[in-house]
Amino acid sequence: MTTKYALVTGGSRGIGRAVCVKLAQMGYDILINYTSNTAEAEKTLALVREAGQQGELLKFDVSNRAETRAALEAWGEAHPDDYIEVLVNNAGIRRDNILALMPESDWERVLDITLGGFYNVTQPLLQPMMFHKFGRIINMASISGLKGMPGQTNYSAAKGGIIAATKALAQEVARKNVTVNAVAPGFIRTDMVEGLDEAALKKTIPANRFGKPEEVAELVGFLVSPAASYITGNVISISGGLYT
Ligand code: NAP
Helix, strand or coil, X not given: XXXXXXXXXXXXXXXXXXXXXXXXXXXXXXXXXXXXCHHHHHHHHHHHHHCCCCXXXXXXXXXXXXXXXXXXXXXXXXXXXXXXXXXEECCCCCCCECHHHCCHHHHHHHHHHHHHHHHHHXXXXXXXXXXXXXXXXXXXXXXXXXXXXXXXXXXXXXHHHHHHHHHHHHHHHHHHCEEEEEEXXXXXXXHHHCCCCXXXXXXXXXXXXXXXXXXXXXHHHHHHCHHHCCCCCCEEEECCXXXX
């Protein structure tokens, strides 16, 4: 049986880690990308192995085009007969501030990682997916990209851009059996929401709680599965009813 590979950007922690585990449970070998946190990435790798699959760490900053290309090319050279059939563009950061006070570095960093990272990682993986006539691309967006959140103009712009890119790319590659979808989480309990007032915020959520990374991973797993083969160009919210 040939090995099937999935690449999860930002796989060291949070939602990305849960997605790595879910895809491993579905029989994928996992390429775990991260940028700095090797200890956490190693923990994800151990969980992937516990799920019965192989994994490898791919350390690169998705916003750095040269570094990203070099890492993907090196992987391709080491695996001449394989290709990455599932890509989860999950790496992301937030740098919140009202726009009037936002330094340009915070504007640029958020867009560079989310939108630049989408281009840098996705573009080189498309040809092999189309050649093999199978691929699954899942982009981690956010409710902020649908609704627009005050204090998150940079993040909302980046996530809104990812949603539009998802819809455009889906139409380019659908004939080749490559689906492209976005997932838009609300508040999910990870390091990213550390410091937020959960008790106050959960009152704004109809389900009255933050979500779990594993709940997002289940949705990603469904979109990767054969059952979702006719779903493409969509953005699916997972938010406990927040902004429906
Ligand atoms: P998290 O716990 O902060 O984890 C972020 C992950 O992204 C880490 O693995 C981190 O790697 C990686 N990363 C950050 N910058 C990177 C870069 N330049 N290159 C490669 N990897 C990078 O975040 P999370 O909550 O799981 O969020 C995952 C995704 O879901 C993000 O796109 C986020 O915007 C989105 N999202 C989250 C929520 C939420 O409530 N948590 C809601 C909506 C959307 P290191 O460990 O090496 O730092």
